[in-house]
Amino acid sequence: MTNSPKPRARGADKRRRLMAAAAQVLHRQGVERTTIADIAQAADVPVGNVYYYFKTKDELVQAALAEHAGGLAEFTGELDKLPDPLDRLKAMVGAWVGQRETAARYGCPTGSLAVELDKRDDGGLDLEVGKVIRLLLDWVERQFRELGLPDPDDLAITFVGAYQGMSLLANALRDPEIMTREGNRLTRWLDDLPSAREDGG
Template sequence: MTDSAKPQTRASGKRRRLTTAAARVLHEQGVERTTLADIARAADVPVGNVYYYFKTKDELVEAALSEHGAHLDELTGRLDQVPDPRDRLKALIKAWVDQRDVAARYGCPTGTLAVELDKRADGSLDAEAGAVIRRLLDWAGDQFRLLGLPDPDGLAVTLVSAYQGMSLLANALRDPEIMTREGARLLSWLDSLKAPGQTP
């Protein structure tokens, strides 16, 4: 590595740490309660350096949304390696249930952020949060479509709505077992879905 490349590598490393920290801290504390200093501290970056990468907190929120999108793409990319679409959907539900303790403390990372951003006066970032959820809906809809089920996009809405609902209730009641029980119910629901002409 050349000497000129080292500062660039360090800079991209700091930006990455800030983005990762922003996604975690904004999920845990919410947008309004989070300061740039909170994110700098979590990323182990001097607060003055934050402004070199992100001029405003909104830019950090945007970076956090990109991070959530990247996590989703990584998850669905792994799930796409599973041969059967129904098994992919089941693995998605199991991944949600595996995060039950986090959901009980903070809710769904993207869902809670989308709700909070929607309530802001300027409303400039709520569409970006919605776009991440839309990608999840599209992916789930594709799985139902591959299964030959009628109304695959509607089934995707039912699935993702169930996830958002169980995350919200687990968080509101501080009860991770809601995720466990509702996840099992979703798995049974998936098993019950049959394409037209398919034997039960």
Template sequence: MLSIVSWVTNSAKPRARAADKRRRLTTEAARLLHERGVERTRLADVAQAADVPLGNVYYYFKTKDELVLAALSEHSAHLDELTCRLDQLPDPRDRLKALVEAWVDQREVAARHGCPTGTLAVELDKRADGTLDAEAGAVIRRLLEWAGQQFRALGLPGPDDLALTLVAAYQGMSLLANALRDPDIMARQGAGLLRWLDSLGAPDESA
């Protein structure tokens, strides 16, 4: 007879394996959708990349839309992970600067594929049955809200407008880096954003 500990351990294994499969599928879906786009990504491609039998994909995700939603959840989780790390910095200005530096660190990826969430949001908006574009927009809105909180903590006027300026600059430099296949655009524009952040709230030397 199995002991209670053995029974619990053995019964937990299938759940752990299932969770691992779903996580692998979600991770690979997010990567492939970023690299190829929604229309060119097949469920079979995701299954192969995740090393999961195709039949298992349909167990977790009945349609491609469900897979896209899972990928957006992955983007949201990555954003939460990043902002959680940034929140460990004591100075809100340093948090914002570290965010810009994190964007610049991803310049090679951005030059090849653009911003993961931004490009997905644009593609989903073009679909005839556009139902998922709002979900992609929600991830970007969370970034705006976090950035706004940092500007607000700095006591700067118009914190939400400043957040919009920052995130719009990121989307713009990602788009240009991707369109021109030039990661240096991200580096140059990122340096400009760092100078801008340093200048906010600084005394006017010309006065």
């Protein structure tokens, strides 16, 4: 006789599946075109069960943002295992370029949500998506600070802004190679930055 999963464990699994599905479906379809039924289907959860975990679509959007934040924290945690901050930044560029087909088709997950949610009148969710982008900016700024470079906050905005720009253009023109070309340009920019370590800083 096999033991069936405990109800709490099954519930946690359903919630996790719904969060992951919300992040995926909202990225592909956008907030306005996505229904709760779309997310339920992607998560393989009956539509009626969704309301046990998330009462509204906005709660599912918040769940998607939490999923993006968690994924970013996990990814940057892996990059932090690299000993050199410059290598961490280059690895991030490499990961972005590695997602070029997805970016060309759907754009940046958080960037696309930021643009869409900013146009809504209710407020709140646009601020939530800004927090996810801030997590990325803060991590990038720490890398430049560790490199000993001046104005690490400005460098972080340039770096993340370059990613958002190439994602938007790749998506608008449906051309993934824009990500490749601009990713190479961003890597060269990183290599050309003066290093405080070389200057004895």
